[in-house]
Each structure stands twice: as structure tokens, then as C-alpha cells.
Amino acid sequence: AQTVTQSQPEMSVQEAETVTLSCTYDTSESNYYLFWYKQPPSRQMILVIRQEAYKQQNATENRFSVNFQKAAKSFSLKISDSQLGDTAMYFCAFINGGATNKLIFGTGTLLAVQP
Amino acid sequence: AAGVIQSPRHLIKEKRETATLKCYPIPRHDTVYWYQQGPGQDPQFLISFYEKMQSDKGSIPDRFSAQQFSDYHSELNMSSLELGDSALYFCASSTRALAGAQYFGPGTRLTVL
Numbered sequence: 001a002q003t004v005t006q007s008q009p010e011m012s013v014q015e016a017e018t019v020t021l022s023c024t025y026d027t028s029e030s031n032y033y034l035f036w037y038k039q040p041p042s043r044q045m046i047l048v049i050r051q052e053a054y055k056q057q058n059a060t061e062n063r064f065s066v067n068f069q070k071a072a073k074s075f076s077l078k079i080s081d082s083q084l085g086d087t088a089m090y091f092c093a094f095i096n097g098g099a100t101n102k103l104i105f106g107t108g109t110l111l112a113v114q115p
Numbered sequence: 116a117a118g119v120i121q122s123p124r125h126l127i128k129e130k131r132e133t134a135t136l137k138c139y140p141i142p143r144h145d146t147v148y149w150y151q152q153g154p155g156q157d158p159q160f161l162i163s164f165y166e167k168m169q170s171d172k173g174s175i176p177d178r179f180s181a182q183q184f185s186d187y188h189s190e191l192n193m194s195s196l197e198l199g200d201s202a203l204y205f206c207a208s209s210t211r212a213l214a215g216a217q218y219f220g221p222g223t224r225l226t227v228l
Contacts, residue, residue, distance in 0.1 A: 033215035043203055045158070045219035052214055091157055099215040100146045102171055103207075105157035 004094050006106035013082045014114050020067075021077045021109045023092030030054075033095040034068065034075045035103070040088040048090070051075065079111075087113045117141050119220035121206050127226045128196050136191040136223045138206030146170070147189040148217060149181060150205040158205060164189060196227045 003026045013019035025034070036048040051059045051068050059066050063080045079086055092106040120139040128134050140147050146165045150158035160173035164183035175181075178196075183189045193200060203224050207217040 035216070037219075042221075043152075043224075044221055045205060045207075047216055047218065050214070050216050095215045099211050099213070100163070100165055100170065100209060101215075102148065102160040102163060102173060103150070103158070103217055104160070107157050 004092050004104055004106035006092050006109050008109045009107070010110045010112070012112045012114060013079075015082055015084060017082055018078060018080045019082055019111065021079075021090055021092075021111065023075045023077070023106055025073050025075060025092070025094050027073070027094070027096055029096050031097055033099065034066075035093040035095075036064070036066070036075075036077045037091045037093055037105075038086075038088045039091065039108075040085075045091075049077065082113045084113050084115060087111060119206055119208050119218055121204075121220035121223050123223060124221060125224050125226075127228065129228055130196055130198065132196050132227075134193045134196060134225060136193070136204055136206075136225070138189045138191070138208075138220060140187055140189070140206070140208030141218055144208035144210045144218075145187070146209045146211075147183055147187070148207040148209070149175075149189070149191050150207065150219075152203040152205060152222075154202070161191070193225075198227050201225060201227045 032053045034051045038046045049061045067076045089108045093103045148163040149161040152158040161175040163171045167183045181191045203222045205222045207219045209217045
């Protein structure tokens with residue numbers, strides 16, 4: 001079975017600092033996709049960043065970047081220059097195989113950005 | 116840019132009643148997914164459709180059914196509602212060109228009393 005593990009239920013960071021959220025996954029497939037989704041208090045699910053397994057280069061979207069370690073099956077999210085609006089639940093998610101397959105989510109990390 | 120539309124946003128039902136949730140995907144997206152998120156939980160996959168055909172099925176109760184129509188909108192029908200069905204129901208849409216990225220609607224919050 002494919003699983004996604006987020007070992008940090010809660011994290012806190014000071015505004016303007018950098019924080020890294022951890023995620024590991026398990027699969028026997030060679031083709032898969034990894035994502036980080038943000039869920040603020042509004043409960044909207046917002047796609048933050050994505051990574052295709054066959055791409056070695058780490059994805060970056062403005063202040064958000066990932067550290068994709070394929071051999072270790074690790075996919076961490078780094079948030080630089082943290083802002084108050086980054087306060088949210090962050091879910092690591094994974095699609096195994098075909099691009100139109102279902103998302104499998106981790107249990108989430110609740111990030112609080114402190115002023 | 117157009118987003119996924121879900122209606123209604125909030126729904127309150129009594130036990131044993133039925134509910135219908137609607138989803139309008141982003142234009143030109145050919146795949147629709149339904150997820151259920153219970154309180155304090157991560158979203159769980161229910162069912163998906165590709166080009167109006169069911170493409171995958173997750174832990175969806177037999178009391179639930181869904182379909183995708185010719186205009187690509189989708190409906191999730193829920194019958195004999197139970198207290199445990201109270202949750203946030205998300206619809207997401209995608210297309211192959213997006214390499215797996217699924218875009219979520221705002222969700223429908225269903226409360227069963």
C-alpha cells in the first residue's frame with residue numbers, strides 16, 4: 001500500500017524566518033507525483049507546489065521550495081521568509097502511477113507563524 | 116482564472132435523509148474527483164471520473180453514488196444519511212496536461228443531525 005507520513009503534527013515559526021516541514025512516502029512504483037497542499041482556516045485546499053518523480057531538480061515556487069530525495073523517499077517543504085498568512089495546515093500528498101490517479105494524503109502539519 | 120465551483124456550500128440534513136452535492140470543474144478539465152474530510156482528518160478519496168466514466172473508487176459507502184454529466188459537471192448523491200457522514204466534501208478537477216495537479220473547490224460542509 002502507498003502511504004504518506006508527516007511526523008510533525010504541529011510546528012511554530014517566527015515571522016520572516018525559515019521553516020521546513022517533513023514528509024516521507026512509500027511506494028514501489030517508479031512513476032509518481034508529489035505535492036504540498038495548504039489548508040488555511042477557511043478550509044480551502046490550495047496547491048502550493050508539485051514535483052514529478054522523474055525530475056531530479058527540486059521544485060520552487062516563490063518562497064516555497066522542496067527537497068526531493070528520491071532514494072530516501074523524502075519530500076520536505078521549505079518556507080522562506082515566513083508570513084502570517086502562511087499559518088495553515090500543510091498536507092503532503094502523493095499520486096502513484098498515472099497523473100489522473102487519486103491523491104493520498106499525509107495526516108498534516110499545523111504550522112503557526114508567530115508575529 | 117476560473118476555479119472549481121461547488122454547491123451548496125453548506126447543507127444541514129436529518130438522519131436518513133438524502134443529499135445531492137454538485138461540482139462544476141474548471142473548464143477543459145476532464146477529470147473530477149470527490150474527497151471527504153472528517154473533522155481533524157486528512158481528505159479521503161471517494162470516487163473519480165474521467166471523460167464521464169468512473170475511473171477509480173475509494174472507500175465510498177454503498178449509500179453514496181456519483182456521476183459525471185455531458186457538460187462535465189458531477190454530482191454526489193448521498194442517501195440514508197448517518198451522523199458519521201458529517202464532513203467537508205471536496206470536489207477537485209484536473210487534466211493530464213497538469214501532470215497530476217488537482218485543483219480543489221471550496222468544499223460543501225455537510226452536517227447531519
